[in-house]
Structures are given as C-alpha cells and as structure tokens.
Amino acid sequence: MGCVAGRAKRGGATALKVLATAWLPLAGLALLAALPAVLTPYTSDLVVKIIILAVFALSLELLVGMTGLVSLGHAAFLGLGAYTAVLVSPEWEAANLALLLPACVGVAALYALFVGALSLRTQGVYFIMVTLAFAQMAYYVVHDTPLGGGTDGIYLDDKPSLVPAWLPGLELRDPMVLYFFIWLCLAATFVKLALLLRSRFGRALLGIKVNEQRLRAAGFSTYPYKLAAFTLSGGIAGAAGSLFAIKDGFVNPELLSWHFSGAVLIMIILGGLGHLRGALVGAFAFALLQEFFKSEALFGTFAKHWHLGLGITIILCVAFLPHGLVGLPAQWRARKARRSAGARAVQAETPGEAAP
Numbered sequence: 001m002g003c004v005a006g007r008a009k010r011g012g013a014t015a016l017k018v019l020a021t022a023w024l025p026l027a028g029l030a031l032l033a034a035l036p037a038v039l040t041p042y043t044s045d046l047v048v049k050i051i052i053l054a055v056f057a058l059s060l061e062l063l064v065g066m067t068g069l070v071s072l073g074h075a076a077f078l079g080l081g082a083y084t085a086v087l088v089s090p091e092w093e094a095a096n097l098a099l100l101l102p103a104c105v106g107v108a109a110l111y112a113l114f115v116g117a118l119s120l121r122t123q124g125v126y127f128i129m130v131t132l133a134f135a136q137m138a139y140y141v142v143h144d145t146p147l148g149g150g151t152d153g154i155y156l157d158d159k160p161s162l163v164p165a166w167l168p169g170l171e172l173r174d175p176m177v178l179y180f181f182i183w184l185c186l187a188a189t190f191v192k193l194a195l196l197l198r199s200r201f202g203r204a205l206l207g208i209k210v211n212e213q214r215l216r217a218a219g220f221s222t223y224p225y226k227l228a229a230f231t232l233s234g235g236i237a238g239a240a241g242s243l244f245a246i247k248d249g250f251v252n253p254e255l256l257s258w259h260f261s262g263a264v265l266i267m268i269i270l271g272g273l274g275h276l277r278g279a280l281v282g283a284f285a286f287a288l289l290q291e292f293f294k295s296e297a298l299f300g301t302f303a304k305h306w307h308l309g310l311g312i313t314i315i316l317c318v319a320f321l322p323h324g325l326v327g328l329p330a331q332w333r334a335r336k337a338r339r340s341a342g343a344r345a346v347q348a349e350t351p352g353e354a355a356p
Contacts, residue, residue, distance in 0.1 A: 025277045029187050036179055048179055050287045051186050052243045057267045057279035058189050059236035065273040066197060067229045068209035072128050072261050073135025077108040077234040079256030081241025083148055086156045086251055097160040101242055108238020109231050116230030120223060132258055143253040153252030156245055172246060182243055189236060193276055205229055270317055272324025281325045289313055
C-alpha cells in the first residue's frame with residue numbers, strides 16, 4: 001500500500017514538474033492565438049512567417065538539441081516539402097490539404113531516411129559535411145533543372161482547400177483562417193515533440209546525446225534511434241516547407257540553400273539548445289532582430305548592412321548567454337545567489353561589537 005502511495009506521490013510530483021516547465025510555452029502559444037486581434041496586415045504576415053520558422057526550428061531542435069547530431073543541410077528537407085506542395089497541386093484548382101500535407105511530409109521524410117542511412121555512419125565534423133553535401137545536391141537539382149523552375153522558382157496557383165467544398169466558410173485564402181491553421185500546426189508540433197521526448201524513445205535520444213558509447217555498452221543499438229530521429233526531423237521540416245509554399249504561393253531554390261540551414265541552426269543556439277521552448281524563442285528572436293536591423297526608419301542607410309548588426313548581436317548573445325535566451329532567468333538567479341552568498345560571507349567575516 002505504501003509502495004502504491006509512493007508511486008502516486010512521485011507521479012504527482014512529476015506532473016507538477018512537467019506543468020511548471022510547460023506553462024511558459026503554453027502561455028506563448030495562447031498569446032500567439034490572441035495576437036490577430038491587434039495585428040496589422042503586415043505584422044500578421046510577419047508573425048505567420050515566424051511561426052513557420054518556429055516549426056522548422058523545432059524540427060532541428062529534435063536533431064541537434066535532443067540527439068546531439070549537428071546538421072548543416074536541414075534546409076533540404078524544408079525545400080523539398082515546399083516544392084512538393086507546388087508540384088503535386090493541380091494546375092487550375094485547389095489541392096486537397098488532407099492529401100497535400102502528408103505528401104510533403106512523406107517526400108521530405110523519405111529523403112531524410114536516405115540521407116540519414118548514409119550520413120549517420122559518420123560522426124562529428126564528417127557528419128556535418130555529409131549532410132551539407134546532400135543538401136547541396138538537392139539544391140542544384142531544383143536550381144539547374146526545369147523540374148524546379150531554375151532560379152525563378154515556381155508558383156502555386158491556388159491555396160489548398162482546408163475543408164470539403166460542401167462546407168464553405170473555412171478557406172486558407174482568408175488570412176485569418178491561414179493564421180490559425182499555421183498556429184495550430186505549431187501547437188501540434190510542439191505538443192507532439194514534448195510527449196515524444198518524455199517517452200522511452202526520447203530518453204534513448206537523450207542518452208545518445210549525453211554518452212552514446214555508454215548506451216552501446218549497455219546493449220542498445222543506437223543507429224536505429226538516430227535514424228528514426230533524423231527521419232522524423234526531416235518530415236517535420238518538410239511540413240514547415242509546405243506551410244511556406246501555402247503562405248507565399250511561391251518557392252525558389254533559396255529555401256534549400258546552406259544559408260537557410262545555418263540560419264535555423266543559429267535560431268536554436270540563440271534560443272537555447274536542449275529545450276523545445278528554446279527553438280520557439282530563438283526563431284522569434286532571430287526574425288525580430290532581422291526586422292530590427294533592416295529598419296530604415298531606425299538605421300537609415302546603414303539598414304542595407306543589417307547582416308553586420310545581426311552578426312554582432314548574435315556574437316554577444318553567445319558570449320554572454322552560454323545557455324541561450326531561455327537560460328537567462330536561471331543565469332540571473334545564479335548571479336543573485338552568488339551576490340547574496342558573498343554578502344553573507346562579508347558579514348560573517350566582519351567582527352561583531354565587543355561585549356561590555
């Protein structure tokens with residue numbers, strides 16, 4: 001009986017701990033849901049773009065932050081998802097979203113399975129270079145062949161249909177419907193990954209990140225776990241790519257460029273590796289910093305050199321925030337605790353008043 005009570009107590013403590021760590025991301029998602037009431041068309045479009053970037057960042061966070069596999073070719077899966085969304089859509093009518101989205105995820109996941117099956121046989125910098133090589137291969141396929149329209153890209157004639165034709169009123173052509181659909185995709189991705197990382201599979205990924213050799217010595221075959229994580233990460237990136245295509249109605253080879261892979265890597269580092277909420281914070285911080293330094297109203301002609309300001313800011317963040325933006329509150333608490341401990345030590349060393 002006492003054992004059962006102990007388990008219940010530990011289960012309650014675990015639930016409270018999960019709730020304590022999840023309330024901030026959930027509050028952020030709730031805030032995003034309320035934003036359309038106060039946003040202008042321009043800022044609403046910007047927030048939609050950032051939400052899609054956050055989905056993309058979550059996909060890489062699973063690979064880098066949770067498994068310890070640094071990839072510099074993740075934009076290939078995003079681009080493949082985007083191109084698939086355009087290529088499989090009918091030319092003169094809206095595609096069925098229930099078929100389009102799984103197709104985009106499937107194509108990106110299949111390519112990720114192929115790339116992962118080969119690249120995961122390497123480690124460290126070799127793994128980084130192999131993923132970059134496969135991404136560049138995909139980039140030049142769409143850049144130099146008629147399939148992807150070359151440098152001009154290709155257009156999506158009509159946004160896919162969210163609901164059957166006999167149920168009007170919910171169309172992705174409506175900016176508000178599109179906003180909440182993409183918001184729902186972000187919320188679903190975050191919840192799915194949060195549950196996954198608390199499963200046995202997620203614990204195995206954490207073990208691979210911390211000490212893969214010890215996990216192997218314990219009898220685990222780590223390769224299938226890493227391949228599954230790589231494939232799932234690529235599928236989520238493909239979903240983000242399809243959302244980009246639906247939002248803009250246009251895709252070009254830049255979506256597959258290594259610059260985009262580097263940008264999303266910076267996002268998760270800026271937000272804080274090892275935390276799903278870090279991917280969300282990093283995506284918003286990176287995109288908003290870009291908009292800030294691009295503003296001609298604030299920087300005048302210097303705005304055309306926005307890369308310089310953004311680069312300096314990121315260097316400073318990495319130097320002074322080793323755990324990213326999500327680690328800032330803990331860093332403040334630790335500094336406050338050190339100051340309090342120092343003050344108590346000084347007070348203890350100060351001789352008291354002499355007794356009469």
